[in-house]
Amino acid sequence: MMVVNAMLTLLSLCVLSDVAVAETSTDGSQCLAGLIVNQALQLQQYENQLQQKASQLQQQESQLQQLTDQLQQLESKLIAMETAVELNAAGLKVLNATKTKQVSFSVGFKGMPIISVGSGGTVKFNKIVTNVGDGYDLNTGVFTAPQAGVYAFYASLRSSNSHLWIQLGIFKGNVDMVAFTGKGRDDHWDRGSGFVTAHLNKGEQVRVRQVGGGTHLEAGPFTTFSGILVTAD
Numbered sequence: 001m002m003v004v005n006a007m008l009t010l011l012s013l014c015v016l017s018d019v020a021v022a023e024t025s026t027d028g029s030q031c032l033a034g035l036i037v038n039q040a041l042q043l044q045q046y047e048n049q050l051q052q053k054a055s056q057l058q059q060q061e062s063q064l065q066q067l068t069d070q071l072q073q074l075e076s077k078l079i080a081m082e083t084a085v086e087l088n089a090a091g092l093k094v095l096n097a098t099k100t101k102q103v104s105f106s107v108g109f110k111g112m113p114i115i116s117v118g119s120g121g122t123v124k125f126n127k128i129v130t131n132v133g134d135g136y137d138l139n140t141g142v143f144t145a146p147q148a149g150v151y152a153f154y155a156s157l158r159s160s161n162s163h164l165w166i167q168l169g170i171f172k173g174n175v176d177m178v179a180f181t182g183k184g185r186d187d188h189w190d191r192g193s194g195f196v197t198a199h200l201n202k203g204e205q206v207r208v209r210q211v212g213g214g215t216h217l218e219a220g221p222f223t224t225f226s227g228i229l230v231t232a233d
Contacts, residue, residue: 101229101232103145103147103149103151104130104132104227105133106129106225106226107125107126108125108129108219108220108224109126109127109219109220113219113220114163117209118215122142123207123208123225124138125141125223133146133147136227141208142205143225145200145206146202148201148233149229149231150199150200150230151206151229151230152197152227153195153197153227154227155170155180155193156192156193156224157192157217158182159185159189159190159191159192159216160184160185160214160216161188162184163184163215164185164214164216165185166181166215166216167181167192168192168194168217169194169209169211170194171208172198172200172204177196178196181213208225
């Protein structure tokens with residue numbers, strides 16, 4: 001506007017000058033006056049266009065700010081979602097790790113027959129009550145540690161009234177960790193039991209074996225073998 005006002009002021013001066021010299025230079029003054037008017041109008045148009053561009057720029061800046069705010073909100077939501085996914089993944093990892101650390105078994109016999117386990121033989125229980133971790137094998141009568149840790153084992157027997165006393169032991173590999181005895185002939189339905197804790201590496205084996213006396217015992221729910229992982233490595 002300052003430029004336009006200056007041009008208009010200059011135009012007024014030129015017009016006054018035209019009047020003063022009208023008799024000698026009318027055409028030249030009129031030409032100058034027309035040129036000044038045209039320049040002033042063009043400048044006014046440019047100024048209007050600049051104002052429009054400035055207004056459009058302000059609108060674009062406002063839209064850009066809105067988009068920036070929306071982008072920040074989306075980024076915040078994305079971070080929150082990523083955090084939630086990481087927490088869920090960590091929770092699943094802990095849950096899976098916890099599941100793999102659950103190891104326990106308890107086995108016995110079906111019915112109540114009198115069975116012979118043989119001299120030095122492994123007692124092969126044929127009834128699974130619990131076998132979390134699938135460590136106990138019915139076919140071999142052997143428990144194989146699915147992972148390393150401290151385990152607790154318990155075994156019991158009821159001796160036969162018509163046979164010699166019998167002694168069983170809980171073996172880790174070939175090592176007798178604890179032994180127990182039943183004397184059914186001398187004390188009818190005499191029972192024996194043993195309890196032991198031991199550290200096992202993954203793959204090490206534990207079983208119940210005959211270690212002394214006779215080879216017969218009464219099966220059923222009175223002769224059992226159980227184990228549980230107390231603390232995993």
